[in-house]
Amino acid sequence: MGDAALAKSLLLALPLAFLAARALPARVPWIARALLGAAAGWAVAFVVALVVPPGQMAYLVSFAIVGSIYAVLALGLNVQWGYTGLFNIGIAAFFAIGAFTSALVTTSMPTGAAAAFSQQAFGLGAPFLAGVVAAGVAAGVLALLVGGPTLRLREDYLAIATIGIAELVRLVFQNERWLANGPQPLRGIPQPLACLVRDPGCGWLPPPLAALFDPLAPRDYPYVYLAIATLFVIVVYLVLERAIRSPWGRVLRAVREDEAAAAMAGKDVARVRLQAFVVGAVIMGLGGALYAHYMIAIDYTHFDALYATFLVWVMLMLGGSGNNRGAILGAFALWGVWTGAAFLVDLARPVLAAISSDLPARGPYLRLLFIALLMLFILLYRPKGLIGEERFVSRDSQGRDG
Amino acid sequence: MERMTPKHVDDPTGIPADAPRPALLRVEGLTKSFGGLQAVNHCSFDVRAGSITALIGPNGAGKTTVFSLISGFLRPDRGRVVLDGEDLTGLLPHQVFRRGLCRTFQIPREHGSMTVLENLMLVPPDQLGERFWNPLLRPRAVRAQERAIREKALEVLDLLTLSHLRDEYAANLSGGQKKLLELARTLMADPRIVLLDEPAAGVNPSLMARIREKIVQLNAERGITFLLIEHDIPLVMGLCDPVIVLNQGTKLAEGPPAIVRGDPRVLEAYLGGQHGAVDG
Ligand SMILES: Nc1ncnc2c1ncn2[C@@H]1O[C@H](COP(=O)(O)OP(=O)(O)O)[C@@H](O)[C@H]1O
Ligand SMILES: [Mg+2]
DSSP states (O other), X not given: OHHHHHHHHHHHHHHHHHHHHHHSOTTSOHHHHHHHHHHHHHHHHHHHHHHSOHHHHHHHHHHHHHHHHHHHHHHHXXXXXXXXXXXXXOHHHHHHHHHHHHHHHHSBOOOXXXXXXXXXXXXXXXXXXXXXXXXXXXXXXXXXXHHXXXXXXXXXXXXXXXXXXXXXXXXXXXHOHHHHOTTSOBOOOOOTTGGGGSSSOOTTSOHHHHHHHTTOOGGGHHHHHHHHHHHHHHHHHHHHHHHHTSHHHHHHHHHHHOHHHHHHTTOOHHHHHHHHHHHHHHHHHHHHHHHHHHHSSBOGGGGOHIIIIIHHHHHHHHHOTTOHHHHHHHHHHHHHHHHXXXXXXXXXXXXXXXXXXXXXXXXXXXXXXXXXXXXXHHHHHOTTOSSOOOSOOSGGGOSSOO | OGGGSOOOSSSTTOOOTXXXXXXXXXXXXXXXXXXXXXXXXXXXXXXXXXXXXXXXXXXXXXXXXXXXXHTTSSOOSEEEEEXXXXXXXXXXXXXXXXXTEEEOOSXXXXXXXSXXXXXXXXXXXSOGGGSTTHHHHOHHHHHHHHXXXXXXXXXXXXXXXXXXXXXXXXXXXXXXXXXXXXXXXXXXXXXXXXEEESTTTTOOHXXXXXXXXXHHHHHHHSOXXXXXXXXXXXXXHHHOBSEEEEETTEEEXXXXXXXXXXXXXXXXXXXXXXXXXXXX
């Protein structure tokens, strides 16, 4: 038990260590911050892994994985809307393209009896990272195709185009059996680093390290995936922060604030908008890959407008549009509210039943009502979200001298 | 950056200093209508290299529209815009900017929720960090350039007495301060020619004196050519030569301020318009 806690804590430590290192003041040398952060993060992870009962732990881990996937989507939307003001209401399209692309690239073509039931256009059996890269590329290409013609026009055209493309992508994956098994789920999407929880362990790991993970059983796989998912969030966050806090981000915001003035300042507005749109879409595609390898089996129903577009928008609004930390915070907070609301509706079943016999069956809609009210509340009382955009975004435009 | 530096307009050609200089900007038969309204009508004029030229005329004469046609914000129905021998007609605003032409807007257009300093740091062309990968792959080079740009922006702010506002959101500036910010942005670009649309409107007189001094200095020291729209007639008369008068979308008169001032057609245009007398 203690051994398993050690292995689990190693997997949980990454996001905690990152948060701890970030919390340390900037004047501490970065090596010290990294080491202290790692120590603190790992210590907390170890205590959590020991103390929290397994059932609740499993729930927390799956919560955090989904939260991380949403955080990636919200970060992508933040590039497009938060910084550049591009109104993409078809996030689902880029999410779906990423998910299916990674699935097709990493699965193998079904053989034998399975081939009679399951069809797919191709199956390369490539490694997870190849799937991730392919997902990003596919979403980026789709963004070029959608954004190229529409971003030059007035902004409502982008909204119309994105909402259309999201529906189109979903319908294609629903109807084209040859492509990704049509209405049936595409199954057997590989779990990256699953060898950590299997016997024998990962051959490429040095034996002492591999021994650390020996106590993990296959049902502990979500811990491994949580480490991967949080690593995704951290990498995407760090890359975006670098880009946003430099002239690149400044140009995006200038275009958002006033296109004509940005053009007068010599910026190619159409190109800037297309770049931001593609970068955001690539990130959404990565989110799709992350989702596919978590779910193992995906089909078109996973990519509807409610889950894959609307919730992401509310997340960004809640957390703070134009702030990458806000995007991440909003993703986790809203996913908490959303799942919490389901829980509340469940609790309220007897009350609902007392009011009207068919109300409990409509419980899920109450959740939507709840989110809509939350959205209204944000717009009225906290239009900048929990943490809005900062005054100094560029690294070198700080108020201090030197 | 190469293209942005002003060409030395007087030296290498061997043309004597007092000979008439060639036109830096040439506008030929510009025509633009909005629906049925003929805003600019076969408008032609030259702006001499190294001059401070004024474009005046009653309200609605089409001055701002001419600026928009020159700078690529509007496409002319007919006519050409030529900068230093190169045809600019049909280019987009950022392409016109890259050829060394900068304009300001009559109604300031600032990047509201960016600080004043960031509004200025935006402007210099060809910034390394504007490419997505450079901040990641070449952070040092990007930062070094950022520091240089920041220095320059601070100088420009100092010049225009905006230093105390550098960390303020541009949206919070007063009307006059926003006009100054417009001017400041053009100074970040090292342009060859600057088009100023009513730079004095809403700016207090002492500050205006400074701006005027600045224009004279930039013109003399860096050879920047100015074309400015202005209603402040004393300012125009003291600063600009020649003065071009626009009325109903066409050039009505052109010449040294003293002569234009006495031109009966000009008086007529102004008295007929809403703007009062020329020396008003
Ligand atoms: N975008 C536009 N759409 C329609 N009419 C316009 C537009 N811009 C300017 N105008 C009209 O064109 C005429 C010239 O305007 P403008 O160039 O702003 O004059 P000025 O700057 O000399 O005061 C005015 O009658 C104005 O109402
Ligand atoms: Mg005007």
